[in-house]
Amino acid sequence: MATLQYFGEIPSTLKGSTLIVPSISCGWVSQAALDLIINAFVLERIGHFVDDAVPPVVCVKAETGEICTALELYHDPKEELTIFQIRSAPAEGHSMAFASRIMDWARSQGFAKCFLLSSGNINYRTPKQIESSEPRGKRFIALPTAPEEDVKRLSDLGWKQLEQYEEKKKLLDGTGNLWDLLHSASGFSEAQMISKMKAEMLKDMPEREKRMIAKAQRIAARKQQKARKSDGDDEDMGKMIGIGEEEDEEDDEDELFGTHFFPPPNSAFMSEVQQASSSTQPSASSSSPLAASSSSTSEEMAPEKPSLPLLILLTFASETNAHTLETAIYFADTLKDVFGWGKELKWEHLKEWAPTSMISSENELY
Structure with a gap:
């Protein structure tokens, strides 16, 4: 540390x-x-x-x-x-x-x-x-x-x-x-600041860009899931990040980086989003880490x-x-x-x- x-x-x-x-x-x-x-x-x-x-x-x-x-x-x-x-x-x-x-x-x-x-x-x-x-x-x-x-x-x-x-x-x-x-x-605290910053950034972000970032997270998580198949925890991980069997990785990538969405999302912002998401436990009702972390910061938090x-x-x-x-x-x-x-x-x-x-x-x- x-x-x-x-x-x-x-x-x-x-x-x-x-x-x-x-x-x-x-x-x-x-x-x-x-x-x-x-x-x-x-x-x-x-x-x-x-x-x-x-x-x-x-x-x-x-x-x-x-x-x-x-x-x-x-x-x-x-x-x-x-x-x-x-x-x-x-x-x-x-x-x-x-x-x-x-x-x-x-x-x-x-x-x-x-x-x-x-x-x-x-x-x-x-x-x-x-x-x-x-x-x-x-x-x-x-x-x-x-x-x-x-x-x-x-x-x-x-x-x-x-x-x-x-x-x-x-x-x-x-x-x-x-x-x-x-x-x-x-x-x-640092953890509180990460949550507050993410909530502020998401507040004024267009819905389409939010969806693209959520897809980028799912793509990254899916690749990580493939790399960890030998550990036997890929099924639990898929449930946690909200990946459905019907989703297609190639379709996600086409929409994220193809003609439907250009240019790609800001890498620095995506990094901050992923860092915030990793420090927040998703709720069962959330469809993605992005939505889960956003809802968890909707209420005003008290300084520690x-x-x-x-x-x-x-x-x-x-x-x-x-x-x-x-x-x-x-x-x-x-x-x-x-x-x-x-x-x-x-x-x-x-x-x-x-x-x-x-x-x-x-x-x-x-």
């Missing part, structure tokens, strides 16, 4: 401080903004993390020769500020588990409040967002456990609730693993863990990483106002602090 291991000190001032965690989202703007703040405040790195699901990254600060790694922890006792910096994305299929481990660690440290930073694709703004006084962002999401004084402060500073989430509980396109971090902080006092701050960014540095500066300046930091943020020597392996131009900062 993958683990999140910490190597470093845990000062007494860590408890009760404010934790900031970036999501891996559009343009990596959150990471860039936090690196700007870390450099401007000269924050002390008190330790680093190693997670089996996160590929290692090593880079060097140009002016000091200091080595930076994939997962680092910074702390400023005077500002009561703690930053969990993430410079490498988890391997495919491990995002939910990684997010759960981060939030479990945060719960164990007793932070007073937690902020998630994220960026959304600027091309998917609504007309209302484009025409607003802050077209570049300044949106937030507040969990019910978020401190009321912080929610009021954001509103006073001109921040607005993210319209998509306020109206439909949807996140902006391009927010990356923010969904995983949000639900982990809300107290949902305590919810963190969480606020999410978002800005808009380009998916092509254009103007990442400019957007990061804007985001960092807005954060200074939110947290009431007394130190002045100066950006005259931005490229002197940047890890040399990460920056060769503004568009390639991250």
Whole structure:
């Protein structure tokens, strides 16, 4: 089982401080903004993390020769500020588990409040967002456990609730693993998140595509059934996955991948569906794992863990990483106002602090 291991000190001032965690989202703007703040405040790195699901990254600060790694922890006792910096994305299929481990660690440290930073694709703004006084962002999401004084402060500073989430509980396109971090902080386990994600994806999916995915599952299960004939459990398996004797594998494949359905279903989605189905026990009345898992998540589930006092701050960014540095500066300046930091943020020597392996131009900062 993958683990999140910490190597470093845990000062007494860590408890009760404010934790900031970036999501891996559009343009990596959150990471860039936090690196700007870390450099401007000269924050002390008190330790680093190693997670089996996160590929290692090593880079060097140009002016000091200091080595930076994939997962680092910074702390400023005077500002009561703690930053969990993430410079490498988890391997495919491990995002939910990684997010759960981060939030479990945060719960164990007793932070007073937690902020998630994220960026959304600027091309998917609504007309209302484009025409607003802050077209570049300044949106937030507040969990019910978020401190009321912080929610009021954001509103006073001109921040607005993210319209998509306020109206439909949807996140902006391009927010990356923010969904995983949000639900982990809300107290949902990895198994619960898999069920919730599948239910959300199936909710708006056309019926024909649902049938095609269900057929794809039956085809895969039928092939597995043939491979396991020697084990003597093929009959039970056929009943479990809802395969009838009258069904023809070739007909299923023709309809799935032939002229009746083109292009084939998204492979990443099918993988997520199959993972969710394997963790859900089908009911006797279900005709397929897809239907069984969908019905099992129709009722609202209660989180298994305590919810963190969480606020999410978002800005808009380009998916092509254009103007990442400019957007990061804007985001960092807005954060200074939110947290009431007394130190002045100066950006005259931005490229002197940047890890040399990460920056060769503004568009390639991250």
